[in-house]
Amino acid sequence: MPLPLSAQISGDSACSRAGTPLGALSTPGVHEFYALSGADAVSTHGFGLGVMLSGRPGAGLVWVVHDLTGMETGRPHGAGLQEMGIQPQDLLLVRARNIATLLGVGEDALRTPGVEAVLLSAWGEDRALNLTAGRRLGLLARSGNKRLFLSRAAAAPRASPAESRWSIQSAASTPLMAGAPGRPAFSATLLRHRRGAPLRTWTMEWDREARSFVEPAPVSGRLAALATQRPAAGPTGLRRTG
Amino acid sequence: MLVEKIKGALRLSAVSPDAARQGLEPGLTLADARARVPAVRAVPALPDADDRLLGELLTDFDRFSPMIALDLPHGLILDVTGCAHLFGGEVGLMQAVQDRLARAGLHHRCALTSTPQAARALARFGLGGILPCGAERPVLRRLPVRALELEERDDLALRRAGLKRLADLDDRPRASLAARFGADFPARLARILGDEDIRITPHRPPPPVYADRLFFDPISLDADVQAVLADLLQETTARLEEARLGGRVFEAIFYRTDGKIRRIGLSVARATRNVSSVARLYRERLAHLDHPLDPGFGFDQIRMVVRQVEALLPLQSSLEDAPDASVRLDELVDQLVARLGPEAVLRFQPHGSHIPERSAGWISGRGTPTPVEPPSDRDPEDPPLRPLHLFNPPQPVETMAEAPDGHPFRFRWRRQVHNVARAEGPERIAGEWWRAPGQKTRDYYRVEDTQGHRFWLFRQGAYGEDSPPRWFIHGLFA
Structure with a gap:
């Protein structure tokens, strides 16, 4: 299947026309976020948490973290979660020793009525993350009308029964005064969407107060150059798996 | 038989039933005992080991009744109210207890009566056995006065007075006995004879x-x-x-x-x-x-x-x-x-410490964290000042091209070179000197590299000190 034209449009021209990719992420089911590189894992987590929070009450969130992720990127930090705009009572953090446990906890969480959304953070490739596991999670999520976000780092995007598949990358932030790093900025590329949402790349910032993603502030006369609005390294080859 | 050093001489502290039949009794010196029965086998007494064994028995006998207590020395006492039917009545229960003791290779004597003191007296000074409800008194009255476990002096006084059995005391007015042997004497007698009943204090509180x-x-x-x-x-x-x-x-x-x-x-x-x-x-x-x-x-x-x-x-x-x-x-x-253990299910609870490692504690997932208000002096537009992921302990990085008292322009972490594009700092965080002295001050910088990754770096120490300052990466921002 050739990629739709819209998939090839990326960067600031598309960004200025569209809002955020939340529409493509609102369907119940499994959504996969692949960190472009290991260094983007934390951004992928930030993006996943942001998607869970935005436009929803944002209570009953479960974040399951693979222990290997903790070793590679450090453990989740409460003060940082708070600075994302998460209230302590809204998030349950579960540490999973291995991928099998991670998936098991994900299934249990999806079965629980009080849970609104689940984020699973896995590190590396694992045989347990196969089509069967994806289908089980998908069925549970759809039957419970819930969303499960599977964040993968140090793994290449592969075919799966997920609703959508994304490549997430950290983007250069809009600098503040005196060249200080600004709000968290992400670049998300939709690689595949089961319901045919146009494939493209969004660049956006996280707004803690509004608890939503916003387009990067329009370029003003400040320090920012136009180029900083793009993913810093540029999109690296869209994949056609699925 | 067991020997123990008492008052400078090896004396018998306990004897087996066989030895007792040969006329040996506790208190005899080992030399005397050997003279009377040359074939006697003496083993040093190990009171600690006895206590341990008794402790194990106590845990094991929990199976018969949860109301169980030590009854020193060398005894266990069980409140079996409402337990006997599980073992086919009192006789069955007694049989089960005796089987278990025999299998453990212990000499034992069991008694089952209506009050704990009566059972103790019957087991230690009588023949043991089960006394049916209502027919206990005649048997208990035949017990020797030693069963009261008075002091040696009082015991002797009673026997000299010709009062040998509990019956002799029971027939007398209590007031005069109390006057002679102390106020708690009638109570002791009443408890053994079943006139007064007190509960045992169980080893561990019985479950509701x-x-x-x-x-x-x-x-x-x-x-x-x-x-x-x-x-x-x-x-x-x-x-x-x-x-x-x-x-x-x-x-x-x-x-x-x-x-x-x-x-x-x-x-x-x-x-x-x-x-x-x-x-x-x-x-x-x-x-x-x-x-x-x-x-x-x-x-x-x-x-x-x-x-x-x-x-x-x-x-x-x-x-x-x-x-x-x-x-x-x-x-x-x-x-x-239940599946992963309590340390794997967590909620975060920010609390007042400015040291990053201590500021956001993780509490058990069962806990209810209190909601927190964001500090009011923050601009809503401000980026997060604390990273989403924190390394504990911080990871050392190799810095290049730095200005003294400024942030590095380039650093190497995990074999990868990062060029700093933006930076903010320093935010100075002093050690908590009241917890441990000699903690170095840290200068924190938020930096973003040219790839758009955001790091939390800090410099420990200052230029001009003996050892050059070292740089660490403490966390990663989203």
Whole structure:
């Protein structure tokens, strides 16, 4: 299947026309976020948490973290979660020793009525993350009308029964005064969407107060150059798996 | 027979029944004993080992009744009220106790009476056995006055007065005895003779609710164990419901035929009487034990104990109403704690410490963290000042091209060079000198590299000191 034209449009021209990719992420089911590189894992987590929070009450969130992720990127930090705009009572953090446990906890969480959304953070490739596991999670999520976000780092995007598949990358932030790093900025590329949402790349910032993603502030006369609005390294080859 | 050094001489501290028949008795010196019975076998007494053995027996005898206490020296006392029917009546219970003691290779004497003091007196100074209710007094009256366990002086005084049996004392007015032997004397007598009843103080507090299953054929299959647990839970929860209570802490006690005991506890976030949910938690717990439940040659008894109860009113559950969301989330937490352990299920609770490692503690997933207000002096547009992920301990980085007292322009972390595009800092965080002296001050910088990755770096130490400052990466921002 050739990629739709819209998939090839990326960067600031598309960004200025569209809002955020939340529409493509609102369907119940499994959504996969692949960190472009290991260094983007934390951004992928930030993006996943942001998607869970935005436009929803944002209570009953479960974040399951693979222990290997903790070793590679450090453990989740409460003060940082708070600075994302998460209230302590809204998030349950579960540490999973291995991928099998991670998936098991994900299934249990999806079965629980009080849970609104689940984020699973896995590190590396694992045989347990196969089509069967994806289908089980998908069925549970759809039957419970819930969303499960599977964040993968140090793994290449592969075919799966997920609703959508994304490549997430950290983007250069809009600098503040005196060249200080600004709000968290992400670049998300939709690689595949089961319901045919146009494939493209969004660049956006996280707004803690509004608890939503916003387009990067329009370029003003400040320090920012136009180029900083793009993913810093540029999109690296869209994949056609699925 | 056992010997012990008493008053500078080796004396007998305890003798076996065989030795006693030969005329040996405690208190005799070893030399005298050897002279009387040359073939005697003397073993040094080990009081500590005796105590240990008694402790093990105490745990093991928990199977007969949860109301159990040490009865020193060398005794155990059990309150078997309402327990005997489980073993086929008092005779069956006594037989079971004696079998167990005999299998442990112990000389023993058992007595079963209406009051603990009477049982003690009968076991230690009488012949033991079961005294039927109502017919106890004549037997107890025949016990020697030694059964009162008075001081040597008083004991001698009684015997000199010709008062040899409890009956002799029982027939006399109590007031004069109290005047001669102290105020608690009549009470001692009354307790032994069953006129006054006091409860024993059990070794561990008896559980509020428990249920037992005894097996004539020991069971060892998982499926059987699960079925029994479900049955026991049914029984305990029925009792909880009558009392309008719910269980918070459950404990399953598995008694193995060889005397080993395994206790498996389980606690839930809120009081419950739901059999299926507790049974499911037990299934999870048993499947994920660090040391799996080893049935050995089988379990001959399983007990379900509700260690902690809370008031729980019966709820009218309607068919349409979905259960409260928070209740269901608590069930998830319980389930995960049972499977993964309490340290794997967490909630964060920010608290007042400026040291990053201490500022956001993780608490148990069962806890209820208090909501926090963001500091009012923050601009809503401000980026997060604390990273989403934190390294503990911080990871050292190699810095290049730095200006003194400024941020590095380039650094190497995990064999990768990062060029700093933006930076903010320093934010100076001093060590908590009141906890440990000599902690170095840290200067924190938020930096972003040309790839758009954001780091939290700090410099420990300052330029111009003896050792050059070192740089660390403490966290990663989203």
